[in-house]
Amino acid sequence: MKSIIVLLSLTAAAHAWQPADGSMLTVWGAQVTPDTAWREYPRPMIQRKEWTNLNGLWDYAVTPMTRTGHPDKWDGQILVPFAIESALSGVKKSLTPDDALWYRRTLEITPKAGKRYLLNFEAVDYQSTVWANGKEVGSHRGGNLPFSFDVTETLQSGTNTLLVRVTDATDTTYQLHGKQLLKPHGCFYTAVSGIWQTVWLEEVPELHVRNLKITPKIDGTVALAIDIEGPSDKPPSVTVTASLGGRKIAETSGSPDRLTLKIPDPKLWSPDSPTLYDLSVTLGEDTVTSYVGLRETTVGKDVDGNLRFHLNGREVFHFGPLDQGWWPDGLLTPPSDAAMRSDLEFLKAAGFNMLRKHIKVEPRRYYHHCDKIGLLVWQDQVSAYRKSLNPPWTRLEPGPVDATWPEEAHQQFMSELKCMIDVLHNHPSIVQWVTFNEAWGQHRTMDVGKWAVAYDPNRQINVASGGNFWPSGHVVDAHNYPHPTFPFDQGKDGHFDGFVKVVGEFGGHGFPVEGHLWNPKARNWGYGGLPKDKEEWLDRYKTSIDKLVDLRKQGIAAGIYTQTTDVEGEINGLITYDRKVRKVPAETLAAIHRAAGLSE
DSSP: OHHHHHHHHHHHHHHHOOOOTTOOOOTTGGGOOTTTTTOSOSOTTSBOSOEEEOOEEEEEEEEETTOOSOOSSOOEEEEETSOTTSGGGTOOOOOOTTEEEEEEEEEEEOOOTTEEEEEEESOEESEEEEEETTEEEEEEEOSSSOEEEEOGGGOOSEEEEEEEEEEOOGGGSSOOOTTEESSOOTTOEEOOOEEOSOEEEEEEESSEEEEEEEEEOTTSEEEEEEEEESOOSSOOOEEEEEEETTEEEEEEEEOTTSEEEEOSSOOOBOSSOBOOEEEEEEETTEEEEEEEOOOOEEEEEOTTSOEEEEETTEEOOEEEEEEOOOBTTTBTSOSOHHHHHHHHHHHHHTTOOEEEEOSOOOOHHHHHHHHHHTOEEEEEOOOOOOGGGSOOOOTTOSSOOOBOOOHHHHHHHHHHHHHHHHHHTTOTTEEEEEEEETTTTOBSHHHHHHHHHHHOTTSEEEEEETSOOOSOSSEEEEEOSSSOOOOGGGGGGGTTTTSEEEEEEEEOOOOOOTTOOSOTTSOOBOTTOOOSSHHHHHHHHHHHHHHHHHHHHTTOOEEEEEOSBOBTTBOOOSBOTTSOOBSSOHHHHHHHHHHTTSOO
8 A cells, every 4th residue: 555655646746747937848848757757778888677767756955055964854856867957857946056956765676685786877967975775875076977876785675765965066166067157148058957867776796797898990809898896706707799680790708807809791880881789798697788889080191191080991071060969948958868869860861970069978878879870979078167267268379378277176177087088988989089178177288188198099189179279189170250260370380290180160150040049038149140031041051161171172171060059049050949940951951061072
């Protein structure tokens, strides 16, 4: 009878939940319910059968940050995994740096002997502490990446209570916050706090796979480093099998820290043919599934001596949009997996072969979709932005200076950079890491670049996209609005020698669509002013593309157009912020790009 009462109570609460009134919703956001919110498995690269999704309605409370005790009362319910500031949380309330945000939910479970239970958070912004049944199980600092705690010893048969406390300074410290500001304006947007990606519980054997590192070569060789956890009375052995289309084609066994799999007659991964081999990894009683795309990204010279990006030994011009990944109803959180995938499918159909994921780390499923669809990704590190944190922005001129950051802040920056690279390492779609953007928090540039090149030698490092140029990494990157240009004259005397030249941002042509503006009364803007009509807007786009083609002939190896969608008052997207209007059809864009020789 008790379980029935609990079920009825939860069902009533679910019916009571609604998105915040007066909010812009996408078609996917309008379909969200507490029972359907982000039900997909969140970690496709290491997947198990035994897991429990903990998204849904949690109790929440906001207290003064100075308060150390747990809340005496709760303010209501919040829909996880949507941030408290978002419409889909059902709350839509701002959190200040002086506040603490608390979450609580119960969990029914009967722990099994010989099993461990891992409580996983895909992302919580920013500083979090977690309790299970009144016992603190861990804390985490960083707002954009996954973390987990072993809660086995704290669980009990029956009802368990989970409690989470979060604080978020946003842009008031050295905290890495990306495009969020407490007072959003221009190209900065509404702050996001608390849980904003999936929460889940995972059941594993005591001896289990903790992580996989997969490094492929185009000859079919796959190097695997398998991190394991748990007791073993003898050196453990791991077996890895690879299959394609359901047919096993290769297998290897041995020590988990140095396994090599050899795939015969390798079929390579590329945007034109995104072939993925399924992997099965078995360690004792633990089996996880994964996949690998066989590809290599390198740099080489063309016939004129210009450095170009190569994929699998062939020159490829990187052409795609700046992709912010913001949503009117979920803010940093897409309203659903299908919504997130829809943006990517549009870009693919429009003839882009890549995107630059801008100042945001997406849910891990995002990169899984890029892998499957066949889109190259430049992945930005999330930045800290504030004038006092930034050096003077001198762009590509010789003699730049760095900002001075205290050691603790620098180490946190490096910790989050390393974690991002570790978490996303296995995705074949990611071909470039961008460590700084436009001098935002740009500090110790040479050290950061040198570290990144050594840490991931299998990808290109773009140390400062549009920022101050230091001779580090592989790329020299210029930004210019509205039309693309590159300061070739600043490369005299060998200033840019040895670096791939790219235009990391251009375009930003704005076009407002009535009835689809975040705030019709605000300054809705695009670069270069707004056109008089849609025809002029499209002509401006074509002009930018023509100029990019000319730059390509002069040695430019990539061009990034701003941007996939409108974001709040920034209306320079190819799609409106609510995703309800594609300002230009994908097939029209594809035809423009084919005519310019930018896509096939």
